[in-house]
Amino acid sequence: MIYEKEYFPQFRESDHTGLVGAGGYFEYFQDAVTAYMHALGKGNDTLPEIYGICWVFTKYRLHIERRADYDSPLKLASWVENPKPSIRFHQAFTVSNGNELLAKGRMESCLCDLKAGKICTPEAISYPTDTDERTPLDLPAFQRFPRTIDGMERCYTHTVRYTDLDKSGHMNNQKYIPLFLNAFDLDFHAGKQITDFEIHYLKQCFEKERLSIWRMEREKDFLLAGVKEDGTLTVQASIAFRKENGSHA
Incomplete structure (x- = not known):
């Protein structure tokens, strides 16, 4: 079907x-x-x-x-x-x-x-x-991300709130998408288009937990991660961009 x-x-x-x-x-x-x-x-x-x-x-x-x-x-x-x-x-x-x-x-x-x-x-x-x-x-098949934030820079911290939650009581999967998009400011996004976005959910996040967002530029994309205050790696992603003229960003 x-x-x-x-x-x-x-x-x-x-x-x-x-x-x-x-x-x-x-x-x-x-x-x-x-x-x-x-x-x-x-x-x-x-x-x-x-x-x-x-x-x-x-x-x-x-x-x-x-x-x-x-x-x-x-x-x-x-x-x-x-x-x-x-x-x-x-x-x-x-x-x-x-x-x-x-x-x-x-x-x-x-x-x-x-x-x-x-x-x-x-x-x-x-x-x-x-x-x-x-x-x-x-x-292509799903990637294998390194389970570490070594070499990554911290972007900002988000506190999980009521509107982040779904029926299960933990943070809705869709709520992580803007967290990673916000790892880049408007000046960076301007003139670019995201071509590929992959995200892996490792651990659940709950209300009032604080999640820090990290990123690192690689050869063809950016590696991103969300980490709890206790150091737990909860979510990872990669985002690739191209310039609007078609070249790799």
């Missing part, structure tokens, strides 16, 4: 250019992959109450061809890539305007027992594996 949805972009999803950039695309990303599971009756809107289990999103990888405008509706699509997933699901995502692909991505997720705190198999929620499309997306 490929889940498809038509969506008209909204100005609230725009970045400093007035167009839909990485932040808006990540919202579409989450909308599409969660709507896929909701269509199967296996979404986080019902799983905790029925099974005491929820989906945990562990990784995202997003590639952007160009920003989207508001002149015409977009088509969001999502499907499960990996054949017969046993524990870790890989869901593909695309957003297009007519025949033009604007962005694509992959999400890794797993099922977690809320009380036991353990990973579950699809059988625990009677997941219908026969509905999965199993068509691979043309996108």
Whole structure:
């Protein structure tokens, strides 16, 4: 099954250019992959109450061809890539305007027992594996990030607040996206477009915890990290930019 949805972009999803950039695309990303599971009756809107289990999103990888405008509706699509997933699901995502692909991505997720705190198999929620499309997306595999902040510079510190939280009581995955975007100021973002944004979630963050954001420039991208006050590495990411004229930033 490929889940498809038509969506008209909204100005609230725009970045400093007035167009839909990485932040808006990540919202579409989450909308599409969660709507896929909701269509199967296996979404986080019902799983905790029925099974005491929820989906945990562990990784995202997003590639952007160009920003989207508001002149015409977009088509969001999502499907499960990996054949017969046993524990870790890989869901593909695309957003297009007519025949033009604007962005694509992959999400890794797993099922977690809320009380036991353990990973579950699809059988625990009677997941219908026969509905999965199993068509691979043309996108590089997830990276392996070094589990350290050695050589990185500290950008700023964020305190987790009420509006950062979701149904699970911890910080919503989408709330980390602006934290990493804010590691770069307007002068840096000006004249550039994000082409690739990958994020790995390692530990959960809760209300009133303080999270420091770190970054380091590499040959082709920036490595970023979020670290709690006790030194716990909670989230890592990489962001690649290109100048608007098409060259590498």
